[in-house]
Amino acid sequence: MQVFGKRSNYIWRNIHLKKSQILLFLILFILALMLFIMNKFPYASAGLILIPLAYILGIYTYQKYILWDSGTIGESIIEKELRGLDDSYCMISRIVIPPNRGDTDYIILGPNGIFVMESKHYGGEISCNGDLWSRYKIGKGGRRYELKIGSPSNQVKRNAKVLKDFILEHKKEIFKENMHHLWINGIVVFTNKNAGLKIENPTVDIMKVDELYGLIRDKDDVKFSAEEICNIRDAILRYSR
Numbered sequence: 001m002q003v004f005g006k007r008s009n010y011i012w013r014n015i016h017l018k019k020s021q022i023l024l025f026l027i028l029f030i031l032a033l034m035l036f037i038m039n040k041f042p043y044a045s046a047g048l049i050l051i052p053l054a055y056i057l058g059i060y061t062y063q064k065y066i067l068w069d070s071g072t073i074g075e076s077i078i079e080k081e082l083r084g085l086d087d088s089y090c091m092i093s094r095i096v097i098p099p100n101r102g103d104t105d106y107i108i109l110g111p112n113g114i115f116v117m118e119s120k121h122y123g124g125e126i127s128c129n130g131d132l133w134s135r136y137k138i139g140k141g142g143r144r145y146e147l148k149i150g151s152p153s154n155q156v157k158r159n160a161k162v163l164k165d166f167i168l169e170h171k172k173e174i175f176k177e178n179m180h181h182l183w184i185n186g187i188v189v190f191t192n193k194n195a196g197l198k199i200e201n202p203t204v205d206i207m208k209v210d211e212l213y214g215l216i217r218d219k220d221d222v223k224f225s226a227e228e229i230c231n232i233r234d235a236i237l238r239y240s241r
Helices: 007-038 045-083 152-169 209-218 226-238
Strands: 003-004 090-095 106-110 114-120 125-129 132-138 146-147 184-190 197-198 205-208
Touching: 045 114, 045 209, 090 125, 090 226, 106 152, 114 152, 132 152, 152 184, 152 226, 184 209, 197 205
Parallel strands: 003 090, 114 184, 125 197, 184 205
Antiparallel strands: 090 106, 106 114, 125 132, 132 146
């Protein structure tokens, strides 16, 4: 499988940014603590205000850092899982297709179909009923606490529609003959082996990463020529960012 895109650079850039922000908030927290210890007005008052502010911002930034760091893990897992696909397939990662402002995790182009994929490295117990999602973990004391997850299925469907509209917009430069009936397969894949999935009435394909290769290999929606795949790939890389 041929791989295109700059997902690793994108993620590592954000990881280093979050590290810098964490260091900045740590310095701010220490400074605020020193001002408070001085116990002199107005330094103590300033320190009293800055301590919780630096703490809250530091915790928020650290959570974002963990999120970006998990992205590098998920990326390597997916590429390892799909390495059995031959070079008639290509994968484009972390690309922004106009008019989207956010990026699409993965686009996979193959002779048997087009796939848009949203990747999550979440742990915990994850439930999906249609497009309604929930996620929770059990703490040390047996206490259940809810975690944010949004709606990955809605997200991947939006990205699939944007890609379909993009291909239709550029169909004259992609398809030399009559265009195929165009269907974009939406996939939500979970790369964390500790994730538990409970799926009901799914509106897209939802799976663990070890099921991904078989799904893509066995799909038979349409037949694209090697030239058409290259044309779609080139158009995406040329007009996207």
